[in-house]
Amino acid sequence: MKLDDKTIIKKESITVDFFYKNVKDRFKLTLFTDESGFSRNIYDQNLHRPGLALAGFVELFSYTRIQIFGNTEMKYLNQLTQEERARTLRKIFQFDIPCIILTDGNEPFPEMISLANEFHIGMFGSTFTTTKLVYLVGDFLDDQFAPRISVHGSFVDVYGVGMLFVGKSGIGKSEVALDLVERGHRLVADDVIIVTKKGENILMGSGTELVKHFMEVRGIGIIDVKSMFGVRAIRFQKRLEIIVELEVWDEKSHYTRTGLDEEVFSLLDIEIPYIKLPILPGKNITVISEVISLNYLLKHYGYDSAKVLQRRLEDRLNRLNVDDKRFVDYFEHDFE
């Protein structure tokens, strides 16, 4: 499988407008100011609590981040006189702050709203606690700024394992996906898969907004899997856990025989178990895919078939003078 580094998409910034429209319902945000600050950009996925900046220390003030005003900040502002408060806020509002969020149901002081409007900074309020809001907003920004890549293949949830089929055009990726759907597995996307890095070691895959669960089957044309097989046959997103590359059987190519040496494929700097599957007459790729998934689950639950047989062989080699090649000692009758 070939992937081009140039195709990695990474957002540099999002506007406050985009941020507010996407999260206002999820995080129960209310708007305190006008929308004049909505064209400002958010470049940083981290958040900042401006405690020290309010106290006057503005060196190293992370003003490019969304500013979170929690109970501490609001209590501090509360014990200042109105004049001092205005001076303090004016000092930090001069910076190019993307926007401000007040947590824990804190209400802004009247002069705070007028100053935010004067400096064109959007200010929101949330009833969530600071810890919860910081986690939620951080997760949202993490996803927005995550690197993504588009991959050509078919992505199916097989027994709960996210399996991505790749390979040359016309090798039968879509047909395998369709066969798996017919057997009760769920299609995530066909043809164009957008893979997004989540956190440090998770890749999530989904289809595109336009195409969703449509797929092309050679000789038939375009079909809609959701309408045809129903909602049980699809899902919107899935963690990518195994990459299966289909290829025409090649004598020179190396295929694993024991499964002891696990190959990985590095996608967005995350290593994903990778299996190269040769296509041969009489080989049912669908059933093999199910076996790959079940074997992955077995390994996940601590049972590695290849290692178990390897251990049995080693045990046997260590025992001397054993002459019981047969599994059964004595064929009495045709009993179990």
Place this chain on the structure above:
Amino acid sequence: MLERKVVIVNNAGLHTRPAATIVKLAAKYKSEFFINKDGLNINGKSIIGVMTLAAEKGSELMLVFDGEDENEAAEEITNYFNRGFDEL
């Protein structure tokens, strides 16, 4: 590997009929064919892929050809784009 930059010139953009033609043209050649647009990299031999681009009039695409007959493939497919999918 060959790269060709093209601009969509017809009014309707890259809709279903030209998408199907592009895929058909590409399928004739052994070379691999990819299209890049705004960071989206799709396989030009798949109709769903080409439709995913939703390339409207004026958008710029980068066509990438890779394989033994890449010259012929690039020639024919780039021409088809430049002719505005014969809709001009």
